[in-house]
Amino acid sequence: MTSSLPGFLFAIPFFAAVVIPVVGFTNQKFCRPIALGALVSLSIVSVIGLSEVVSHGPLSHEFGGWAPPIGIEWVVDGLSGLLMVAISIVSLITLVHAGPLVEKELPGRVIPFYSLSLLLVAALGGMVLTGDLFNLFVFLEIGSLASYVLVGVAGGRSLHSAFRYLILGTIGASLYLLGVGYFYAETGTLNMADLAQRLPEVIDSRAVLTGLLFIVLGLAIKMGLFPLHGWLPDAYTYAPNSCTPLLTSVVTKVPLYAFVRIAFWVFGMTTVSTQIPILVVLGWVGAVAAIVGAYLAIWQESFKRMLAYSSVSSMGLFMLGFSLGTETGFAGGLFYVLADTLMKATLFGVAGAAFYQCGASTVTDLVRLRENMPWVSSALLISALSMVGIPPTAGFFGKWHLVVGALEAEKYFAVAAILVSSMLTALYFFRMFQRVWAETLPLVDPHVLETPFPIKMSLGVLTFGLIALGLGSDLVMGLIFESAIPKGF
Amino acid sequence: MADIVLYRPHFVAFIILFLLGIYIMVVSLNLIKKLIGMYLMQTSIILFFITLAVKKDSTIPIILSSTTAVTPEAYANPLPHVLMLTAIVVGVSTLGVSLAMVIALYRQYNTLEEDQILGKMQ
């Protein structure tokens, strides 16, 4: 049914992103309240949207009054509503967390930080909600430009990683645009629903196959799927700590959503597993990514670089879950995506807190967490346990449903990949536990700062969210099964 | 093979430009040359889209009189043109951001060659 709610989901962060520079030039203190206020209202509106979708069915909004397939249509259905809620709430928490860090790391650049973060949230929301392929490209590029600048805004070592991220990200987006061009040339439409209706007639043409391959390649570069993840370790390691929680938790998940939307809703489950069997290929790629990412993380000394390779491994697990071909596997993959947003935000938030308070950056430095940082260390403990997959945290339930889905699909290589990557994850996280809690404490440094209240609150909320998501996993899985599964299983 | 070159030369042109852009990006060590390659690759994709809009004996898609009947075959397809306007703006913004980054890199490391920058970073 048509509703103006999706329009507000775009307008709120976009207006805030544009108003912040205009207002911030008069007084810099206004930036943070405007940004946080916009994200709070965005979270409320997206939760309202999700509850409306669950009770009444999908909401659609036609931009400019032009009906699809001529006009651009935005659709809030189960999958996009759920992701929109996740994006808005996690970005609110990470922006709260970034408050003290921005003053320390980016002294003269407070206005660009808040404005670009809100623009990134607006672009991510646009990508999730849109029902038009070219509109997805536009928002993909807006979000990517904001994230390139956010990675490089601190100057210094991060500039080269940001430049490399820019080059590779632009190649990815251009490949996506090329794929959309091939689809347009074959069917004459860009609207996803209309394309889904017109595709079965032209499914055997080579243009459609090539277009799909280009789109998958482009989105794989954007989401950091092994082996196209080259930009990811440097960008995650050297980006300023105020930006990394937001960048790492949601930015790579939205191209994954775009791939899922195109593969399962536009093409259909049977087409992508039998006629154009990319799901089979991507299943293997995901399995290899999960294992290789976890293996490479073991050898890293820098804490953020270890987490970056852990992200590569997680992305492999997501792709594995979505390519299993069963309902439980798909729902498990989606649940693990939601859990991972919280996990990555917490882990990079801990890295930021450790940096702020005692300048820690390597895994051995984290031993300083034991002095006077109870909130940060407990957040680190819970999120690390969740990454490994220990109940009752959310990560356990995600991996559990993934394994059950893989067993249902009788894809034993997937089961093996999930278990091996979990064991390797346990290896590097327990190595970190040993360094943090079992080694002898060095001399107490009087320069260690107190944990600021915003960081305490955000880490506390994220940790609570991880446990709550784990304990309430039945509810969330029920919601996913009811409204977020594509047809054709 | 010959009929592709004879009847669809625009696809051949697009392929050559696209591969040339990627080759420049991969091979050059100078950052500005990499950006030139990136922009050339984006421009080749824009060329590809525009050539999808051409029809035989068609004119620009502006309706001049509101009384005569409109036949869609007489006008070129305006949708790819509009899409590519957006893509050009996106490409220009990307180029602007990347050039600003290159200037910041130059101010920091005093060179624009990637191998020298990597050497100075160690």
Place this chain on the structure above:
Amino acid sequence: MIRPHDSVIVHTLARVFIPIIQLFALYVLIHGHDSPGGGFQAGTLFAASFILPVIAFGIQGSLTVLERRAVILGGIGILLFAGIGLVPLLLGEEFLNYGELPIPGMEASAKRHLGILGIEIGVTIAVAATAVSIYYSLRERGEGEGN
């Protein structure tokens, strides 16, 4: 500090061309509805007409306060565009539906024409201000330009 150009041809032609470029930019903006053109193209032409005098005649000293704040005008341009689009959303219709702007006495197609003209003006202001402020910020020495 940028030195003025040596050649007298550049000086004379710049004097002649700057108002012509601005007039042409206005023409491109307003006729974007019926011929190639529109907001983005007019904005870059306007920006060119601001950068050309700097290249031709040079400039001394550091940035004035107005030049430092030029990027705010870009924000105002975008706010104009998004604001015109937001009015129908607040009234209950769709975002960017110019046919539902609350202007009395006009039919829907005329209101769409007016709405598009309004947003193109917003885009022109935004693009011109942004391009010019990029150029001004490149002149600023000493401050890092990571963004």
